[in-house]
Amino acid sequence: MAKRITIDPITRIEGHLRIDVEVENNAVSNAWASCTMWRGIEKILRGRDPRDAWLFTQRFCGVCTTVHAMASVRAVEDGLKLEVPLNAQYVRNLILIAHALHDHIVHFYQLSALDWVDIMQIPKADPAATQKLAESISPWTRNSRNEFKAAQDRVNAVAASGQLGIFMNGYWGHPAMRLSPDVNLLAFTHYIQALEYQRKALQVVGILGSKTPHIQNLTVGGVANAIDLDSASALNMDRLEMIRGLLDEVVQFIHQVYFVDVCAVAAMYPEWFKIGSGVRNYLAVPDLPLDSAGTSYDLPGGYIRDGNIAGTHPFKTASDKVFRDSISEDVAHAYYQGGGTLHPWSGETEPQFTGWDGEQKYSWVKAPRFNGQPMQVGPLAQVLVGFAQGHPLTVKYATQAISNVQAVGGIRVTPDMLHSTLGRHAARAIRASMLAELAQKHLQLLTDNIAKGDYTVHNQPVFPSHEVEGVGTHEAPRGTLSHWIVIKDEKIKNYQAVVPSTWNASPRDASGAHGPYEASLLHTPLARPEEPLEVLRTVHSFDPCMACACHAFDPSGKQIAKAKVL
């Protein structure tokens, strides 16, 4: 008899990811991913000026403000066939990269490392031995005995107080936790240091975007950053140098700490290269444009079917015709009216809530499909699509990751093993390392272009009298983001956002095909079903983000996500 487990962070304002799994013989036999809140924010946009859309869309999500702003201006520019000056492309690229670096650091350390790191083992660690271990795998200068000792003292103080605070809900001592005390201490020390470096990345976004969390420097047709080398208030050489300094520190942290830690942790949990695969269709769009018209990019895109990496289909541009024409959204199992599939330009968002029913409708998330197939998006898709095309930067860091894992764990790693829970973590570290290198490149491109005397940052948009459609994409930290706009008479006629977590958290479609979260959980072994750490590991590996829209504080204290065994 299957046991049903529901993991649902219950709050009164329901807007969270909920996972239901059925467990038979200590392994997941069926799974459902659902989102518990309807937003329908896109409706607010209808009738508004397309030039303002980005100001609204960056309020979709409090964590990913920047990415929704960027996809929105790109959607309008695509509709108007409006080119973007080089300086504006570089400034935008730098903002996107800095945001992604911040996001990836936070994801690994603050949001998912504790799925693998057992805090309660740290008091048993030896800081001197930890230093020796750390020095054997990285040149990071802050791998000192003093920093390890200070981190250990913090944990000892928390443990001694009896108030576990932020660690209250961890599955400490769980049989699936397997790192040695010294490795636990190493990772935890970097968890503390990560806070400083994610902040430095965010400072870059703030300098270029004027403000965080809501940047102010975008405009349809470019950016609003005045470039003037003689003005203290404009983008000048001092500011560019400040950005360079911040980026150098962040890049070093990514290459010497984050990348190394992910490889080390992966080497010690090799069985997780065999768990969590699921949907092996992958989708990523090209990003970081290198010219005004958006014909060449620093990051490649394409799609993969059924794990056939050799058969990857590349996309030429970020709004490739194949991409535009292949996407639909299915509401067979989502709480919306109708049962068919619609292209986002003709998408509808008419709610019809019927309660959770795993056989019928069970989620507020629509099921996006590419040629009718569910697709996995995110760093793994980005890396596989790039690797298949021989993209040099992808190959460089993927190869390095494989050799790091082999060196630390003494196990043979093949690219095929990336279709897994650990593969998603490794791919994110690979992608972050690539982006770190590209951050420095794009800063140099911007500096060089300004030095040539080009101060142009904006092209004036011109709206035609007839109806136009546009798609704006961004290969965001969580994967392919696309905003779809229909413009008529200088007003927004329709607007739909297909966000990365919609692809990954997709419910089943009319054919019954699972979405990526659901498929990835099937067959996962659970050591203790009432403490489903393994389910969290796989779901976290996707870096879900779906509940950011509504933020009411719940004073009842019900912010407890309890694994309910039904």
Add this chain to the structure above:
Amino acid sequence: MKKVLIGGIGNVLLGDDGVGPYTAQLLASRYEFEDGVEVLDLGTPALDLIDQISGKDVVILIDSVAIDATPGKVLLYRKDEIMQHRPAVRMDPHSPALVDTLLSAELFGVAPASLLLVGISAECYEASCSLSGSVKAALDQAVVEILRELDRNRVAYRTREPATALGAWWATDEKMESPLLAQ
């Protein structure tokens, strides 16, 4: 000089959830503050909130609260009380996380000495840029509570003469104005 943050939290596109940012803007339009005081629209941060509150002496956050109380009630929560809540099991790692933020800041040793959450019970969270009548009626009291907290902490402020114009986020529904004016 004290470092003070007055931050409005909430989504301006989801009806009464925008009351935090709205109140922050209202306060900034009516009052001037001593150096070191920041009044910010923080949107809907998750753990990013750690960066905003870290190293501050006094933090005052304004947020809608989901509670079975009459809409438009102003409720105060202090740091110790908030920290007694359990942090969420991070199913969706980006979920709103005031409790997690405070507990993490405490672990990192950067938590503010004093934190007050000024909560306003909400009526409606449906997608729109307007506040409901009950919540609008509570704004003046929310402002009074913020000023009282500044008094308690001996932070100086004075009435702005004349008050500056309030941004247009909340006029946008009726007039379809550009929110650029509100930036």
